[in-house]
Structures are given as structure tokens and as C-alpha cells.
Amino acid sequence: MTDQNNAEINITHLARLGRLAIPKLSHASTEQELENIIAMIDAMQSVNTDGVEPLSHPLDSEQLLRADVVSEPDSRTAFQSNAPKTEDGYYLVPRVVD
Amino acid sequence: MSAGLEAGEYTSVELTNAHLDDIELRNSASNSFITIAREHALKQAKAADAQRANGNPTPLTGIPIAHKDIFCTEGLLTTCGSKMLSNFHAPYNSTMVERLNAAGIVTVGKTNMDEFAMGSSNENSFFGPVTNPWDRSRVPGGSSGGSASAVADGLVACATGTDTGGSIRQPAAFCGITGLKPTYGRISRYGMIAFASSLDQAGPMTRTAEDAALMLSYMSGFDPRDSTSANRQDDWLTAIAHNGIPKLDRPLSIGLPKEYFADLANAEIIEAAQAELAKNGHTFKEVSLPHTQAAIPTYYVLASAEASTNLSRYDGVRYGHRCNNPTSLQDLYERSRSEGFGEEVKRRILTGTYTLSVGYFDAYYIKAQKIRRLISNDFNKAFEEVDLLMTPTSPTPAFRLNEHAQDPVAMYQQDLYTVPTSLAGLPALSMPCGFVNGLPIGMQLIGPAFREDTILSVAAQFQQITDWHKRHPGETA
Numbered sequence: 001m002t003d004q005n006n007a008e009i010n011i012t013h014l015a016r017l018g019r020l021a022i023p024k025l026s027h028a029s030t031e032q033e034l035e036n037i038i039a040m041i042d043a044m045q046s047v048n049t050d051g052v053e054p055l056s057h058p059l060d061s062e063q064l065l066r067a068d069v070v071s072e073p074d075s076r077t078a079f080q081s082n083a084p085k086t087e088d089g090y091y092l093v094p095r096v097v098d
Numbered sequence: 099m100s101a102g103l104e105a106g107e108y109t110s111v112e113l114t115n116a117h118l119d120d121i122e123l124r125n126s127a128s129n130s131f132i133t134i135a136r137e138h139a140l141k142q143a144k145a146a147d148a149q150r151a152n153g154n155p156t157p158l159t160g161i162p163i164a165h166k167d168i169f170c171t172e173g174l175l176t177t178c179g180s181k182m183l184s185n186f187h188a189p190y191n192s193t194m195v196e197r198l199n200a201a202g203i204v205t206v207g208k209t210n211m212d213e214f215a216m217g218s219s220n221e222n223s224f225f226g227p228v229t230n231p232w233d234r235s236r237v238p239g240g241s242s243g244g245s246a247s248a249v250a251d252g253l254v255a256c257a258t259g260t261d262t263g264g265s266i267r268q269p270a271a272f273c274g275i276t277g278l279k280p281t282y283g284r285i286s287r288y289g290m291i292a293f294a295s296s297l298d299q300a301g302p303m304t305r306t307a308e309d310a311a312l313m314l315s316y317m318s319g320f321d322p323r324d325s326t327s328a329n330r331q332d333d334w335l336t337a338i339a340h341n342g343i344p345k346l347d348r349p350l351s352i353g354l355p356k357e358y359f360a361d362l363a364n365a366e367i368i369e370a371a372q373a374e375l376a377k378n379g380h381t382f383k384e385v386s387l388p389h390t391q392a393a394i395p396t397y398y399v400l401a402s403a404e405a406s407t408n409l410s411r412y413d414g415v416r417y418g419h420r421c422n423n424p425t426s427l428q429d430l431y432e433r434s435r436s437e438g439f440g441e442e443v444k445r446r447i448l449t450g451t452y453t454l455s456v457g458y459f460d461a462y463y464i465k466a467q468k469i470r471r472l473i474s475n476d477f478n479k480a481f482e483e484v485d486l487l488m489t490p491t492s493p494t495p496a497f498r499l500n501e502h503a504q505d506p507v508a509m510y511q512q513d514l515y516t517v518p519t520s521l522a523g524l525p526a527l528s529m530p531c532g533f534v535n536g537l538p539i540g541m542q543l544i545g546p547a548f549r550e551d552t553i554l555s556v557a558a559q560f561q562q563i564t565d566w567h568k569r570h571p572g573e574t575a
Contacts, residue, residue, distance in 0.1 A: 009452065018406060018451040020444055021432040033506060037449050040507045041462065044395035047469050054467030055474055057296060057326065058282045058523025059547055064325050078189035084420035091415050094424050
């Protein structure tokens with residue numbers, strides 16, 4: 001499956017999904033690096049996992065639940081002190097709707 | 099140090115000033131620190147002296163330590179080694195920092211690291227590489243390279259680190275210090291910047307097992323703000339401050355996983371360490387962890403997938419780097435992230451995006467989770483036969499700066515002996531057990547979940563009858 005998958009690495013598509021701007025000039029080298037990594041990763045395909053349940057938490061522990069009550073104070077000012085651009089308590093982004 | 103403070107030989111302010119002067123003088127040789135926090139530290143030191151005068155000190159009260167720059171610290175920069183967060187002031191403390199503050203610790207600074215903890219050499223830091231105190235042309239390991247280097251250099255006695263696939267243990271091995279990755283869930287992840295959430299775990303980096311145990315006892319504990327925090331009551335852990343590391347009541351059976359010794363270059367050093375441990379009556383037995391070879395690919399699928407998800411929060415809007423004059427929201431996201439992240443971080447985001455994308459999810463992510471269970475089962479089976487496992491920490495001693503920088507896949511292989519434990523969530527400690535050409539070699543002790551006591555007990559025994567952990571860079575090894 002290695003060859004088949006490697007042929008399908010589409011840097012433009014992946015960069016868009018990952019919200020990264022990859023300059024056209026480095027597409028080829030990025031693709032080569034990813035191919036090498038995917039080839040390394042594909043070594044795991046030879047392991048027989050028939051009938052094995054996926055493990056998402058290393059110790060299989062249960063998700064903790066808490067009551068649905070407010071537990072955090074309002075920290076808007078503190079949090080927004082790190083924001084690059086704010087106005088009147090709002091985060092500013094380029095205009096999305098005209 | 100704690101005894102000196104207790105006896106009144108010096109105050110914490112004096113001790114802290116001496117540490118800060120030393121760090122300011124010598125940090126340029128190692129680049130271990132991103133932030134040196136004089137004002138913050140002296141304020142904490144004064145409070146520690148007052149805490150001692152009031153008669154309620156802990157063994158850590160007034161002791162200067164350093165935090166890896168991945169832990170949120172109120173009032174100090176928290177950069178995670180990235181341009182993205184080079185101006186980020188966390189509005190709150192991580193739970194672990196909060197706990198150590200309550201014990202009266204003094205934070206003298208924040209240590210350098212691979213960007214977002216992604217790396218095995220500390221060469222991926224926006225703030226420049228860190229050097230290894232044993233040989234300045236070599237790497238300290240990573241990603242907690244600044245903490246390891248600072249402890250080995252004697253700039254601080256204790257530092258904190260984080261370990262996702264070996265980021266405490268491998269730099270501890272490269273720098274000749276003791277580093278403990280506790281069981282997943284032992285120390286709260288709240289306020290610790292996320293890389294791969296199902297693997298990330300904080301831990302202490304120190305010279306001795308005794309200090310590591312003491313740090314662990316104050317760093318640990320259930321935290322409702324971390325949904326994966328373990329809610330446990332381990333009496334040995336809370337008793338460490340008074341009783342030290344628990345003594346073993348019997349000799350142990352220690353397993354040697356044959357897959358870890360297959361092509362080992364410096365096997366004679368690990369064999370000599372076994373001979374030392376045998377003096378305490380411990381016996382050794384070969385065991386097998388058959389899925390070891392699959393661990394690296396499995397780890398890189400899971401860690402990259404989780405990283406690409408966790409790092410989606412850096413959008414140039416709420417915090418972190420923002421590009422100039424964005425023309426659209428998409429442009430803002432893409433340029434802010436591309437300018438703010440370094441090459442390795444982008445590589446992992448792309449890898450994670452690929453393996454999580456439509457059509458590949460089952461073949462990669464789910465497949466990796468299944469192998470993760472097989473790896474975990476391997477360890478469970480081994481622990482039916484033995485109490486503890488002993489392995490080398492890393493395939494080689496510290497390599498040269500730039501040696502693997504151009505070959506990510508070769509760099510990933512560095513984590514061969516540390517990644518399986520991370521996938522299984524188990525506790526493991528690295529400590530020095532010899533030298534090759536003046537470079538320290540680390541041995542790793544791996545225990546069953548939540549049995550850091552067994553690991554620390556054996557490590558303390560070993561350090562009582564050997565002096566590898568007392569060697570300092572510059573002395574003849």
C-alpha cells in the first residue's frame with residue numbers, strides 16, 4: 001500500500017486542511033519528506049491486528065464527568081491581553097461578510 | 099541545599115541570588131534558559147524565607163528550580179520554544195507549577211526546548227539550540243534539553259520536564275542526570291501546553307533519585323481540571339517528604355527485553371550496571387516485548403495526529419503570532435501559522451493531517467491504536483513474570499549538533515527505547531550508568547502503572563553503590 005499511498009500525497013490539499021501556506025517552491029521537497037515519513041510509518045501495516053480493540057487512553061481509564069455548573073471566573077480581560085487585536089472585548093479578524 | 103536552608107547557613111534569597119548570578123554568567127555556553135526570572139525568583143525567595151521563619155517549610159521551600167518553558171507560569175513568558183508564542187504571557191499557572199509554588203519552591207527561569215516539544219535534540223527551538231555540558235559540540239537531547247543541560251551544568255539542582263515519547267528520559271541520558279517520566283495521569287496536564295494529549299506527561303529532572311522522588315511527591319495529585327488525571331491515594335508518595343523513598347522488602351526480578359539489546363553498541367555498560375544491581379540480590383531474566391519494532395511508526399501516527407489537532411488552536415486571533423495585513427480570514431490563518439511554526443512542527447501537522455484525512459483514518463489512526471494495545475499487552479504480560487524492566491535509554495550517547503538535523507526519519511529512530519513505554523502509559527526512569535568517550539550513558543528502569551516507588555527504590559539503591567550520578571562535566575570521566 002506504500003506506493004499507492006505515496007502517489008496520493010497532495011501538498012496543496014494537505015496544506016489547506018492544516019491551514020499552512022507552503023510556498024510552491026518547496027512543494028517537491030515537502031512531498032519527499034512526507035513520503036519518507038509515510039514509508040517509515042507504513043512498516044506498521046505488517047502487524048496483524050485482527051480482532052484487536054483500539055486503545056485510545058493508555059490505561060483504558062474512564063472519562064471523568066463533572067456537574068454542569070460554572071467553575072471558572074470571567075477572565076476575558078486577562079485572556080485578551082494576549083490577543084494580537086481586540087476591540088471592545090471582541091477579537092478582531094479580517095472582514096468575512098460584506 | 100535544603101539542609102543548609104534548614105540549618106540557617108544561608109537564606110533562600112542568598113541561595114537564589116547565587117544561582118541567578120551563576121546562570122547569568124554561564125547560560126551563554128549552553129543556552130539552557132529562554133527566560134531568567136530574577137525579579138520573580140527573588141520575590142518567591144523572600145516568601146520562602148518567611149514561610150521558613152513561620153515554621154511551616156517543606157523540604158523544597160526556598161530551593162531554586164527551573165521549569166521547562168511548556169508550563170504556564172503567571173507573570174513570566176511561556177514560549178514553548180516557538181516563535182508562535184514568543185510573546186505569550188500565560189494568564190494562569192499550570193497545576194503542577196501551582197503545587198510546587200505552594201511547597202515554597204523558587205522559579206529562577208524557564209528552560210529551552212524543542213518547539214512544542216517536538217524533537218530529540220533541542221535543535222528545533224526558535225531560541226536556538228542548547229549544548230551538552232559534557233561536550234559543547236553535541237546535543238543535550240530533547241525535547242527537555244534545556245532542563246537536562248541546566249541540571250547537568252549545575253545551574254539548578256532540579257528542573258521540570260515533559261515526556262511524550264522520551265523527552266525527559268533521552269535528554270537525561272545524554273546529559274548524565276536522573277529523569278523520571280511518571281505514569282500517565284500521575285501529574286496534572288492542566289496548563290501544560292499540549293503536544294499529544296494521550297501521551298504527554300510531566301516529570302522531574304534531577305541529579306539523584308532522592309530528589310526526583312521528592313519533586314514527584316509535590317508535583318503529583320488528582321486535578322479535576324485535567325480529565326485524564328488519576329484519582330489515587332498512594333501512601334508511599336505522600337510519605338516521601340518525611341520518609342524518603344520506600345525501602346524494598348525483597349530482592350526483585352528484573353526483566354531484560356531482548357528486543358532492546360539486539361544491536362546495542364555499548365552493551366557492556368548496561369551489563370556492568372546489572373552486575374551492580376545483582377549485589378543487592380536482584381535477579382535478571384530475559385523477557386520479550388514482541389511488538390517493539392512497531393512502536394516508532396505507531397507513535398508517529400498517534401503523536402502527529404494529536405499534534406495536528408492540538409495545534410489547530412494557533413490561529414493568529416486569540417493569542418500567539420499574527421501575520422501583518424491579512425487580506426482574508428484564510429490568509430490570516432495560513433500566514434500566521436506558517437510564520438509562527440518552525441519546520442518540524444509543520445512537518446508533523448502535515449503528517450497528522452494526512453493520516454487523519456478521509457480514506458486514511460482507519461488505515462493509520464485506528465490501526466495505530468490497535469498496535470498500541472498490543473504494545474501495552476506486551477508490557478502487561480512481561481510484568482506477570484518480572485517486577486521491573488531494565489533497558490538502555492537510547493541507542494547511542496549524545497550525537498553531534500546537525501548530525502541528524504537533515505534527516506527527520508533518522509532522528510525519529512532515536513526514540514526507539516523510550517516510545518513503547520509512552521504508548522503504554524507506564525512510568526520509567528533514566529539515570530547514568532557509565533561513560534563512553536567522556537559521554538554519559540543512560541539506563542532505563544520501567545515499572546508497572548503507578549509503581550514509581552519500585553523504580554525509585556531500585557534507582558536509589560544503584561546510586562548508593564555507584565557514583566555515576568555524581569560526576570560533573572569537566573571532570574575526567
